[in-house]
Amino acid sequence: MGLFLAGCATVDTGSTGGPTTAGEPVSIAPSGPRLPSYRLPGNIPLSDIGVASTSVPPVASLAAPADLWERIRRGFAMTDLDTDLVRDQERWYATRPDYIQRMTERSSRYLFHIVEEIERRNMPMELALLPFIESAFNPQAVSSARAAGMWQFMPATGQSFDLKQNAFRDDRRDVLASTRAALDYLQQL
Structure with missing residues (x-):
């Protein structure tokens, strides 16, 4: 040397x-x-080497904006459902604040991406909250009926929306791929 x-x-x-x-x-x-x-x-x-040549330009923050929930509320577009079934579900969730807290913390990893995609597609923002009900925002969730992932795709439905499933890979559990497929499916409906 x-x-x-x-x-x-x-x-x-x-x-x-x-x-x-x-x-x-x-x-x-x-x-x-x-x-x-x-x-x-x-x-x-x-x-x-001068000071000016060694200064580092500021790095763009990757943090989600602090007003994400307000952004979601402003995007609500579905008519209000005021039924006994809705009120029963509201009461069920209201009596489980620890569960809501866990789901909210888990959703923080994914919700910004979902909101961005829903806005890009000009869809009702209530759809961003669907994984709360389907899987509690757990990408590894599997139902007794074999629905899997955050959006709870059944195997055949996943295949029809190009979600690969084999011994090594299950795109129903891939957050980006399954979000794309779920929004495609909801738009089709």
Whole structure:
């Protein structure tokens, strides 16, 4: 390693900073403490790296906006259902705040993507909440009827929407693929 570096640059430990000839080192700091200076092969001097050239541009945040739930509420487009069945389900969920908390935490990994896709397709935003009911936002969920994934696709329905299923892969459990297929299916309906 030392031999390679010696061939790449020469170090000036005592130059006065005056003009140099080929192969002679260049002084970077003409006054003050003496710093070694370097020259690349071909007698090309190296220059100091300034602060401006080392600053890193800001990185775009990948965090979901804080108002995602408001965004979902604003996108509601279905007519209100005011039936006994709906009220029974509302009461069931209202009596299980721990379950709602777990589902909400789990949904935070996927909900932003689903909202984006629903907005892109101009669909009712209530559909973004369907995985709460179907699977509690669990991509690995499997029902007793063999429906699988966050959107609970049955095997034949998954196949008809290009969700591959074999011994090594089940796209019904793939969040991106199954979301695409679910929204395709809901649009078709």
